[in-house]
Amino acid sequence: xxxxxxxxxxxxxxxxxxxxxxxxxxxxxxxxxxxxxxxxxxxxxxxxxxxxxxxxxxxxxxxxxxxxxxxxxxxxxxxxxxxxxxxxxxxxxxxxxxxxxxxxxxxxxxxxxxxxxxxxxxxxxxxxxxxxxxxxxxxxxxxxxxxxxxxxxxxxxxxxxxxxxxxxxxxxxxxxxxxxxxxxxxxxxxxxxxxxxxxxxxxxxxxxxxxxxxxxxxxxxxxxxxxxxxxxxxxxxxxxxxxxxxxxxxxxxxxxxxxxxxxxxxxxxxxxxxxxxxxxxxxxxxxxxxxxxxxxxxxxxxxxxxxxxxxxxxxxxxxxxxxxxxxxxxxxxxxxxxxxxxxxxxxxxxxxxxxxxxxxxxxxxxxxxxxxxxxxxxxxxxxxxxxxxxxxxxxxxxxxxxxxxxxxxxxxxxxxxxxxxxxxxxxxxxxxxxxxxxxxxxxxxxxxxxxxxxxxxxxxxxxxxxxxxxxxxxxx
Amino acid sequence: xxxxxxxxxxxxxxxxxxxxxxxxxxxxxxxxxxxxxxxxxxxxxxxxxxxxxxxxxxxxxxxxxxxxxxxxxxxxxxxxxxxxxxxxxxxxxxxxxxxxxxxxxxxxxxxxxxxxxxxxxxxxxxxxxxxxxxxxxxxxxxxxxxxxxxxxxxxxxxxxxxxxxxxxxxxxxxxxxxxxxxxxxxxxxxxxxxxxxxxxxxxxxxxxxxxxxxxxxxxxxxxxxxxxxxxxxxxxxxxxxxxxxxxxxxxxxxxxxxxxxxxxxxxxxxxxxxxxxxxxxxxxxxxxxxxxxxxxxxxxxxxxxxxxxxxxxxxxxxxxxxxxxxxxxxxxxxxxxxxxx
Ligand SMILES: [Zn+2]
Numbered sequence: 001x002x003x004x005x006x007x008x009x010x011x012x013x014x015x016x017x018x019x020x021x022x023x024x025x026x027x028x029x030x031x032x033x034x035x036x037x038x039x040x041x042x043x044x045x046x047x048x049x050x051x052x053x054x055x056x057x058x059x060x061x062x063x064x065x066x067x068x069x070x071x072x073x074x075x076x077x078x079x080x081x082x083x084x085x086x087x088x089x090x091x092x093x094x095x096x097x098x099x100x101x102x103x104x105x106x107x108x109x110x111x112x113x114x115x116x117x118x119x120x121x122x123x124x125x126x127x128x129x130x131x132x133x134x135x136x137x138x139x140x141x142x143x144x145x146x147x148x149x150x151x152x153x154x155x156x157x158x159x160x161x162x163x164x165x166x167x168x169x170x171x172x173x174x175x176x177x178x179x180x181x182x183x184x185x186x187x188x189x190x191x192x193x194x195x196x197x198x199x200x201x202x203x204x205x206x207x208x209x210x211x212x213x214x215x216x217x218x219x220x221x222x223x224x225x226x227x228x229x230x231x232x233x234x235x236x237x238x239x240x241x242x243x244x245x246x247x248x249x250x251x252x253x254x255x256x257x258x259x260x261x262x263x264x265x266x267x268x269x270x271x272x273x274x275x276x277x278x279x280x281x282x283x284x285x286x287x288x289x290x291x292x293x294x295x296x297x298x299x300x301x302x303x304x305x306x307x308x309x310x311x312x313x314x315x316x317x318x319x320x321x322x323x324x325x326x327x328x329x330x331x332x333x334x335x336x337x338x339x340x341x342x343x344x345x346x347x348x349x350x351x352x353x354x355x356x357x358x359x360x361x362x363x364x365x366x367x368x369x370x371x372x373x374x375x376x377x378x379x380x381x382x383x384x385x386x387x388x389x390x391x392x393x394x395x396x397x398x399x400x401x402x403x404x405x406x407x408x409x410x411x412x413x414x415x416x417x418x419x420x421x422x423x424x425x426x427x428x429x430x431x432x433x434x435x436x437x438x439x440x441x442x443x444x445x446x447x448x449x450x451x452x453x454x455x456x457x458x459x460x461x462x463x464x465x466x467x468x469x470x471x472x473x474x475x476x
Numbered sequence: 477x478x479x480x481x482x483x484x485x486x487x488x489x490x491x492x493x494x495x496x497x498x499x500x501x502x503x504x505x506x507x508x509x510x511x512x513x514x515x516x517x518x519x520x521x522x523x524x525x526x527x528x529x530x531x532x533x534x535x536x537x538x539x540x541x542x543x544x545x546x547x548x549x550x551x552x553x554x555x556x557x558x559x560x561x562x563x564x565x566x567x568x569x570x571x572x573x574x575x576x577x578x579x580x581x582x583x584x585x586x587x588x589x590x591x592x593x594x595x596x597x598x599x600x601x602x603x604x605x606x607x608x609x610x611x612x613x614x615x616x617x618x619x620x621x622x623x624x625x626x627x628x629x630x631x632x633x634x635x636x637x638x639x640x641x642x643x644x645x646x647x648x649x650x651x652x653x654x655x656x657x658x659x660x661x662x663x664x665x666x667x668x669x670x671x672x673x674x675x676x677x678x679x680x681x682x683x684x685x686x687x688x689x690x691x692x693x694x695x696x697x698x699x700x701x702x703x704x705x706x707x708x709x710x711x712x713x714x715x716x717x718x719x720x721x722x723x724x725x726x727x728x729x730x731x732x733x734x735x736x737x738x739x740x741x742x743x744x745x746x747x748x749x750x751x752x753x754x755x756x757x758x759x760x761x762x763x764x765x766x767x768x769x770x771x772x773x774x775x776x777x778x779x780x781x782x783x784x785x786x787x788x789x790x791x792x793x794x795x796x797x798x799x800x801x802x803x804x805x806x807x808x809x810x811x812x813x814x815x816x817x
Contacts, residue, residue, distance in 0.1 A: 069609045077603050085611075094611065248675075255669065262529075262670070264659075267607050271666035465654040466640065472595050472662035473636045475629065 003028075003049070010052055011078060017042045019195050024049050027131065027167060032190040034137070034168045034181055038316050041195065043169050044071060047133045048080070051106050056128030059161070060109045062135045063148050065089065068109050071135075074292075075107060082106035086114050103127040112150035121160050129161045137168035138309070140184050141177040149382030155184055166190075171316065172197075172309040175429040197312065197428045201319045202327055204420040204440040206413070209332040215302060216246065218330065222300075223252055226326075227452045228279035230298030231287060233314055239302065240282040247280055254280040257287045285314065294321040297450060300328045304339045307406045308413065308427045324438065324449045331414045340407050347403065348376035348396055356380045357389035419443055477569040477690055479682035482523060483538060484547070485566055487555045489518040493790055496548070496555050500535045503527050505578055507721055509753030516760030516811050517789050521574035526689050527682075528578040534682060570648055570694035579714045580692040585610075586710050588660050588667075589617040590635070595662025598632045607661055620709055631706075638704040646694040651677070652687045656695075659688065720761055727754035737770075752804045759811040767812045771805045779809035 003024060007013050016024075023035045023046045037043045051058045062068040065087055072085045084098055084105045102108070102123055114120050132154070134140065139148040158164070168181050168190075182190060209215055219232075234240035240256040247254035255269045255278050272278045274293055281287060299318045305311040311329075319325030352372045356363060363381065366372040372380070383392040409427060416423055420440035422432050438446050462468040477485075486499040494514065501511045505525025515524055542548040547561040589608050596604045606614065625631050643653055655677075658668040670681040677684065699707050700715065720728065730740045737755070741748045759765045767776060775798070782797050783789060794806050801809075 073605060073609060077605065091612070255672070264607070264667070265669040265671075268661070268667035268669050268672075271605075271607075271661060275664055275666050277666055464650065465643070465657040468654065468657040468660075468665075469636065469640060471665055472591055472657075472660055473598065473632065473639075475598055475633045475636055 006052065007049060010049065011045075017045070019193050020045050020049075023167070023191075023193050026191040026193075027165065028053055030165060032166045032168075032185075032187040033193065034170075034178060034187070034190050035193045036170055036173055036178070037193070037195050038197070038199070039171045039313065043135075043171070044074065046169065047131060047167055048075070048078075048107075050131060054130035056130035056164075057103070057105055058107050058131045058133060059124070059129045059164075060107065060133040060135055061112055061115060061151075061154055062109055063112060063139045063151060064136070065111065067136070068111065072109055080107060083109070085109040086120070087111040088114065099123050112148065112153060115157055116150070116153045121157065124157070125160055129164045131165050131167060132158065132161065134166065134168045134181075134185065136170060137181050137185075138170040138173045138177050140168075141173075141180045149379055152184060152382070155186060158186070172313050172428070174309070174427065194430075196433075197430050198421065198425050198432055199316065199319065200434070200436045201322055202315060202325050203436075203438045203445055204315075204424070205326060205328040205445060206416070206420065206441055207328060207330050208414070209330065212332045212335075215330045215332060216243075219243070219300070219302075220246070220250065222328075223247060223250065223280065225452060226298065226447070226450045228298060229273065229276070229293065229296050230280050230300060231296060231314075231317060232280055232282045232300045232302060233285060233287075233305075234282050235284065235303030237284055240284055243282045243302070244280075247282070252280060253278050254282065257281050257283040259284065285310070293317075295323065296320070297323075297325050298328065299325070300330065302330055304329075304331065304335045304410055304414070306339055306343050306410070308409050308424065311410070311413075312424060312428075326447075326450050329414070336407070336411050336414070339410065343403050343407060344400070346375065347400055348372075348380045350393055352376050353380050353384075353389060353392050353396065357384055357392070417442060477567070477571065477686060479680060479686050480538060480542070481564075481566045482526070482569075482571075482686060483542070484557070484561055484564055485569070486520060486523055487548075487557055488562060489520060490514065490555060491557050491562070492554050493788070494555055495553070496539055498555075499523075500530065500532065503535075504530050505573070507723075509750070509756065512721065512724075512753065513756045513760070513807055513811060515574065516756075522569060522571040524573040525576075525578045526571055526573040527685060530682075538682070570646075570690050570697070572693045572697065576693060576696065576714065580689060580696060583696065583710055583714045584656075584659070584692060585613055586617055586620070589613065590621065590710075591639075591660050592662055593617070593621060594626060594632045594635060595665070597627060598629060599663050601663055604663070607667065623709075624706060635706050638706050642698045642704045642707060643695055645698045646691065647697075648687075648691045648694045652691045655684055656688050656691045720757060723750075724754040724757040727751055728758055731755075731758075752807070755804075756807050756811045759808055765812065767808055770808055771801075775801055775805065776809050776812075779806055783810060 003021060004015070007016065018041065019035065019037050020042055023033055023037075026033050027046070027050045033046075035043070035046055037046070047058050047060065060071070062071060068085055068087060072083055075083045082105050084107070086095070086098060086108065088111065090098070103126070110120075134151075134154055139151045140154070158166070166185055166187055168185060168187070170177075170181075173181070178192065181187070207215075207218060209218065232240075232243060234243055234256075237258040237260050240258050244254050244256040255272060257266060257269045261269075269278070269281065273281050296318045299315050301311070301314070305314065315327040318327060355366060356372055356377060359366060363372075363377065367374050367377050379396075380392065383395055387395065413420070413423060419432075419435070419442055421435065425432050435443075438449070462471055482503065483499050486502060490498060498511075498514065501508065502514065502520055502523055503526055505528050511524075515521055539548070542561070543550070546558055547564075549556040549558050585608055589606060592604070592607055596602065608614065624635070643656075646653065655673050658673050661667040668676075670684055674681045674684045696711070696714065698704075699711060702708060726744070727740055730743060735743065737751055738748060741751045744751070755770070759767060771779075778798055779794060779801060782794050786793060786797075788794070789810055791803055791806050795801065795803065798806075
């Protein structure tokens with residue numbers, strides 16, 4: 001059967017999206033693959049379709065719980081029934097059931113920390129895994145903006161599973177990160193698919209201000225002149241709430257979204273955004289993962305992102321429909337200092353490393369008593385399991401140097417005189433071909449396409465519960 | 477009932493006898509001996525576990541506001557309500573926390589998945605993002621829907637009618653039913669966040685959350701009549717069969733098998749103080765509980781008499797008057813006394 005035929009028979013789609021065909025055929029030929037595909041480009045199809053041809057199960061290692069839940073939901077929505085997610089939130093009784101039927105699942109999602117547990121390893125060893133998928137594979141990179149020590153341990157599980165084929169998926173990776181993925185997962189001569197990073201329909205803008213408060217004033221006039229839907233990345237929870245309040249006061253349809261909210265409320269905000277009831281969502285970087293909205297016109301960064309990779313990933317949520325979208329980065333003097341101290345504070349310091357190394361028995365107490373921060377502890381204990389304390393200090397120092405390089409790249413971006421597009425794409429070792437007319441602020445921007453069309457939004461007013469019930473269930 | 481009214485209702489009952497944080501534990505449904513025992517002493521059953529996720533900071537803000545408005549008088553030790561607070565008229569509430577124990581959320585979660593599914597399928601849309609991702613909840617709803625043959629438009633219509641009639645019969649304000657309805661979603665109809673509902677009403681989010689819980693309790697009471705057959709399965713596991721906590725129930729079983737307090741503690745590998753808590757709970761709930769195993773008749777009478785004369789339920793006050801009684805005996809006597817009076 002041809003791949004197109006398989007695609008149609010399985011999911012009812014008539015054609016592949018860019019990159020999918022190449023990746024899928026390489027997997028079916030038995031090789032390892034690294035695929036750099038932007039989010040929203042149908043990454044998951046790259047393992048979904050092969051799963052229908054391969055003899056065993058597909059094991060997908062997914063670093064974020066929310067992401068995993070979303071992927072499972074999306075797969076089920078596409079009609080896949082044989083899907084299971086194994087993470088620390090699965091209850092014991094449910095787990096028993098999963099182990100009993102493990103071989104029968106076509107798709108097994110698992111979190112990295114579950115993957116390395118001896119019991120789980122034994123269970124996985126019993127069944128046939130045809131393909132291991134490392135999702136968000138850039139998390140493997142110790143230099144990356146999203147390093148997760150647990151992720152490095154995928155390499156340990158491969159021989160246990162009889163060295164299945166590997167598919168490493170990521171939306172953002174420089175050449176350096178790709179090399180690291182290759183080395184850590186011990187991929188032999190993998191096929192590397194790199195989708196062009198450049199999104200022609202996204203135009204780049206940077207606004208520079210003297211004082212942080214000037215950003216608010218700018219935003220006030222911006223939202224009156226221009227039209228959503230848009231995401232405003234606010235940096236902190238508090239800021240996202242403040243901005244939302246401001247927009248609501250102006251009579252705009254806005255809501256905030258952050259990790260501190262009740263799960264159900266977060267779902268409701270997503271629904272509202274998806275149903276076109278909201279024009280602006282103000283968020284911390286939590287927003288976007290499970291959101292599949294094609295017509296986002298604006299991504300506004302109220303604060304400097306901590307890396308180019310993170311920035312590009314967030315900007316990439318705009319204009320999935322191919323229509324013009326605008327990415328606006330707001331910068332006030334001093335922002336880079338704030339960002340720098342934020343990033344540097346996150347790293348384990350020498351003192352923490354030495355304390356953990358000297359008290360390996362009492363590590364739990366160190367975290368509880370606040371002597372060592374939990375995130376720092378996880379990173380330190382990983383490296384200490386691999387090398388001596390002195391080497392760990394040196395290693396963390398190297399990571400610090402790399403972070404400084406990343407920060408410098410961001411600093412360079414906000415002070416850039418040349419083309420922003422060329423600069424961003426260059427950070428991923430790629431080149432811009434066919435620069436679009438509406439490219440970036442430094443090449444001159446035409447804002448007209450983003451102006452308000454003066455369409456009045458009609459909100460259906462349901463004034464009592466019986467009416468709302470009738471709207472929910474319009475029956476008889 | 478508004479959140480502040482809830483707090484004041486509890487405070488009125490325990491005024492001058494408990495700390496300002498005790499209502500917090502009660503509202504959250506803390507299963508400690510102290511909290512469980514207070515429920516019996518002070519008749520606080522309606523308010524137990526009505527907001528299991530209540531945030532301490534949010535609660536403290538409300539307390540600060542009570543102090544600021546002189547509804548609470550400064551007192552380092554105990555709740556000290558002012559005359560104004562004591563005189564506050566609080567409308568009767570439909571809350572029934574002791575019975576539902578936070579399980580009303582299970583009912584709501586089932587309902588919201590069912591309504592979302594019926595909303596889509598009855599309009600010929602067969603694929604959507606479910607509002608709940610929990611595997612067990614989804615499995616339950618799927619099984620339920622298949623069992624009632626949900627694709628039959630007649631069934632969907634009947635479900636809607638049962639929903640309409642039973643909620644219509646619930647004895648709470650109509651606007652509170654709307655708040656509950658706003659937490660349900662359907663095709664092209666999003667849910668509203670607590671904050672959005674609150675902003676629309678000019679209320680605090682805690683008020684809206686509590687009103688929805690109260691509406692659920694009132695509604696469940698209607699549904700328990702059994703007159704709404706399609707809704708009956710939704711009550712499974714929501715209505716507490718026994719009013720005891722599970723652990724106390726196990727202690728009760730062993731006690732009835734003839735084991736002593738110490739033996740039960742040994743068998744269950746729990747502290748004797750924990751088992752004592754269970755007996756206090758049993759005494760409160762079982763009118764036939766035989767306290768004489770633990771307290772001689774005359775000591776029992778002395779404890780209840782002092783409590784009544786001095787109008788106090790503070791253990792230390794009673795212990796001072798009756799040093800021969802153990803704290804456990806005092807607690808037990810007070811628990812029993814409430815139920816036979
Ligand atoms: Zn440019």
